[in-house]
Amino acid sequence: MSAAGYTTIYNEVLRDRTLSLEAKGLFAVIKSFVGLPDFALSKRRLGYACSDSGYLLNAAWKELKQKGYLQHYFSQAENGAFCHVYNLMQHPSEPVDFVYSPSIDRPNGDVACISDAQRDYTNISTSVLRDKTISLASKGLFALVSHLMKIPDFVLRPEGIRAFCMEKVKHFSTLWKRFKISGLLKQHRFPSGQENHWTYEYKLCETPDLETPYLTNYHIDGSVSTVATIDGFLAKIKTQVSRIRKNVCVNQKDKPRAVRRRLRRQIEQQINADALRRQFGSELTGTVVTAVCNIKYADKLFIKGAAVTQEHREQISRRISQESMERFLNSVTIDFGRIENPVAYLQTSLYTYHQKLLQPSQAEPVSTGTPEQPLADWELEWLERVKAKRHSQETE
Template sequence: MSATGYTTIYNEVLRDRTLSLNAKGLFAVIKSFVGLPEFALSKRRLGYACSDSGYLLNAAWKELKQKGYLQHYFSQSENGAFCHVYNLMQHPSAPVDFVYSPSIDRPNGDVVCISDAQRDYTNISTAVLRDKTISLASKGLFALVSHLMKIPGFVLRPEGIRSFCMEKIKHFSTLWKRFKISGLLKQHRHPAGEENRWTYEYEICETPDLETPYLTNHHVDGSVSTIATIGDFLEKLKKRVSRIRKNVRSTKKKDKPRAVRRKERRQIEQQLNADALRERFGNDLTGTVVTAVYNIKHAQRLFIKGAEITQERRETVAQMISPESVERFLDSTTLDLSRIKNPAAYLQTALFDFLEKQHSTDASPADESPDRPLADWEQAWLAQKAEARRRREEAIARGEYQD
């Protein structure tokens, strides 16, 4: 049962090095609710008492069941409703996970503790265990450190704490830092008499303290220096994360390709007479050609051979797209899509080059620029015409010209 303001946690659970800190924290949270009037145990209810994700909470829940610390029985009432009851074990037992028991006479969600004489236990602040801003791992560390600090002669060190945990050193270091940032543990650093040598002392807080630093440096001359308070640190961290998320969202929004709209795709299929193309070239090739044409006409930015194509060139090529031009392109091209990494990108490049070259070939002389320099044969031909005209005019002047 939970005492007023404190919850009795079995030390055997806290010292079990095969149990993760998340599972130890969850065990302590469940124990804090045992005996509470009208409390019904469920993962949703436990989610209101911690800051962890549903994934981590569910993993810790399964771990307690697999290690035999949480037994789950169910029965069915006369109206067909299921009734779930739980046993929280002081000692690990054989796993009992969702086992039918017809003799259950407890209300749905009821949880009781199965224990022997409670001589080996530690009283933990119930307010900390039910604090929804603290993670399960930090609650597990809080309970474990509270137990170990009561052992006479025990020197608190992170490596000593880790010997009672299943987490590896890198993961444990992360959880230990989060534990200090939660405001539950204060660290004091003292000089050890040698250069770059320090000794550490720790104090645990019954309530989270975010107003004072988690690390205090004591110098040889008796002065004290601290880093920023935890509240200031968390506020700066929150602003930094918010700025990073904002930049990521703006980048994703900027670089996100334009979605293929079904209406525009159907219009392209009608324009190309896709049914006839499917009969000749098959579904896969026709679908890829439709995608390539869609990109040429509607993509926000079009790149051909690594160079961005201007809107004027795209419009010129888009006007030449027709069932006949696409059929000529497919007839003149040998394709093996199985050997092409990105068939749509390959086809849009090949089709764009084919149509642009065809446009250059079909362009009439009248459409060409008047300032284009003349070729050598054109200049020679014009010179011959000018010389013949000059001789004819001279012959007319002498009266020798005959038509």
């Protein structure tokens, strides 16, 4: 017997197919606190007795009220404060949700059980019901399985347990696995004598057992194999989660700082982003604007592994215009499906392209102050061949 004793849970609630496992678990948790000195029922207090989020707890709370298992009355004290009292019902009744009752003489947060002879009930370990590391669904399953295992000739199977639950197959399978991982249920699998056929036996634990395996396989040759212990399973999950968080933090550090909306609008006006969107599309134009913002405003800029000074960045930024952007985008083909980081690719390409514009073109003839010399015969013949080749290509 656990140190906290046992709590009597009505079997009618556990067998109610219209009630979710979370609501059954919440009913059992509330019942474990009934009669406790100085206990005031509230959702905040119940949150300390389970591992569920506030959303799931609130949903189970509303479900108990809608199904008539939890009645909520209130009155007003002499000092003007509201006094809330609750009735926990053995049988479902008409919903009573926040109904004014001037005749209430019970203290605020008081909860009372309304039951008959209480002949149909199951005793559940109170320490499990108040364990803050166990979810409401697991507590509901623990109470339901405890009741079903006491039925003579009842063969415990997940399919048979689901017959007393409102959850669908997929959701129930998830909750059943979490129930085993919680350390409250041990599963033993034996060969039935036929190939690929097994029989199962289950054992409930009144306290979570995280040190021993939750599944033990017994083979025909007499050997025994086990699934990794729950502690090992949870440690593996924690390692994976910590690795994911670490990678997320590293990726966030590599990202350039966000540019203020005012500065981004300035860049859009500089390159006439509206005209570029009509010509090249919103996705490509938005990526180009971000790349130009990084060139001009990022804390640090690296082009092909080399850091770029602020002076050179300002020179490049001044050269960027609508005309230069149109010439650049018409000269390249960008496939977003093959580029891992389009922004980084574009800011490197844009910087390199406009850097070349700053340098004097090597193709321009250098003026020597002397008149041009006439072309030689072979040069004239070569030019005629080039013109003829271009003409044939254009007419094809």
